[in-house]
Amino acid sequence: MEVVPLATATDVARLAADTIEALVRRRAAAGTPAVLGLATGSTPLATYAELLARRGAGTAPSYEGVRTFNLDEYVGLPPGHEQSYLATIRRELTDGLAIPPERVHGPDPTPDTLPLAGERYEQEIRDAGGIDLQVLGIGTDGHIGFNEPGSSLASLTRIKTLTARTRRDNARFFGAEDDPGGVPHHVLTQGIATILRAGHLLLLATGEAKAAAVAAAVEGAVTASCPASALQFHPHASVILDEGAASRLTRLDYYREVWAEKPDWQGL
Ligand code: GLP
Numbered sequence: 001m002e003v004v005p006l007a008t009a010t011d012v013a014r015l016a017a018d019t020i021e022a023l024v025r026r027r028a029a030a031g032t033p034a035v036l037g038l039a040t041g042s043t044p045l046a047t048y049a050e051l052l053a054r055r056g057a058g059t060a061p062s063y064e065g066v067r068t069f070n071l072d073e074y075v076g077l078p079p080g081h082e083q084s085y086l087a088t089i090r091r092e093l094t095d096g097l098a099i100p101p102e103r104v105h106g107p108d109p110t111p112d113t114l115p116l117a118g119e120r121y122e123q124e125i126r127d128a129g130g131i132d133l134q135v136l137g138i139g140t141d142g143h144i145g146f147n148e149p150g151s152s153l154a155s156l157t158r159i160k161t162l163t164a165r166t167r168r169d170n171a172r173f174f175g176a177e178d179d180p181g182g183v184p185h186h187v188l189t190q191g192i193a194t195i196l197r198a199g200h201l202l203l204l205a206t207g208e209a210k211a212a213a214v215a216a217a218v219e220g221a222v223t224a225s226c227p228a229s230a231l232q233f234h235p236h237a238s239v240i241l242d243e244g245a246a247s248r249l250t251r252l253d254y255y256r257e258v259w260a261e262k263p264d265w266q267g268l
Helices: 009-029 045-056 085-094 111-127 164-169 192-196 208-219 227-233 252-260
Strands: 002-005 035-038 067-070 072-075 133-136 158-161 186-189 200-205 237-241
Touching: 002 252, 009 035, 009 045, 009 133, 009 200, 009 237, 035 085, 045 085, 067 085, 067 111, 072 085, 111 158, 111 186, 192 227, 200 208, 200 227, 208 227, 208 237, 227 237
Parallel strands: 002 237, 035 067, 035 133, 133 200, 200 237
Antiparallel strands: 072 186, 158 186
16 A cells, blocks of 8 residues: 655645546557546545646546446435436536546446346446546545445445444535435445455545544554455555645654655656
């Protein structure tokens, strides 16, 4: 795992955007367009805004042929609800990059086919050749995707029940800061094993509220009680942090030194 402690959330967004664009260019040059795994939540929004700004400035790569797979989805929202993660990712990123809706995938929460949704999504990912790079945020309880503490480290895409804490954390998206009443209880999420199959994991965290979860994930024991700690098993995981999110790491000076001394050719 490579931990990259940067100064600000803007620095995090720029480095994440650089990394995504480099992959898109590399895969286009190889003739096999990139497959991107995308996270929702507020953390990656600055990265998505950066990618869109670069497209607006004419410096972005072409996203022709690129496919995207969302990490997770709410179950039980009316079709087309603006807070569905598929609607969110289209609005915040893929429409602006001109990636057509048929190449923007997410777990399908249609009630009638819910029992099959997990296996179908796994198959869609396999059919696309697997995810090259998976963007991840982290919940204050250490969840990734919607894999709440206690999720099997071997889990695949399936239905889960949100904790009260996550529903409270996400209430702001449903127009009520302190009332999680409008937040669904159930979700579909890529499993931890699904996430670990991606070629490169890019976990982004900003702000002090994430510091304890980040420290547990990066320097704590690997345990289902902190799902993000499973990243310790991945051969290519990058954790990009601003000052607040990095503030409880005990090896912070070492991570800074590694980053400062990193050879230019190496990249993330
Ligand atoms: C949400 C999402 C996760 C996200 C996390 C943190 O519930 N399902 O993918 O990483 O919680 O969200 P935020 O970035 O808004 O803090």
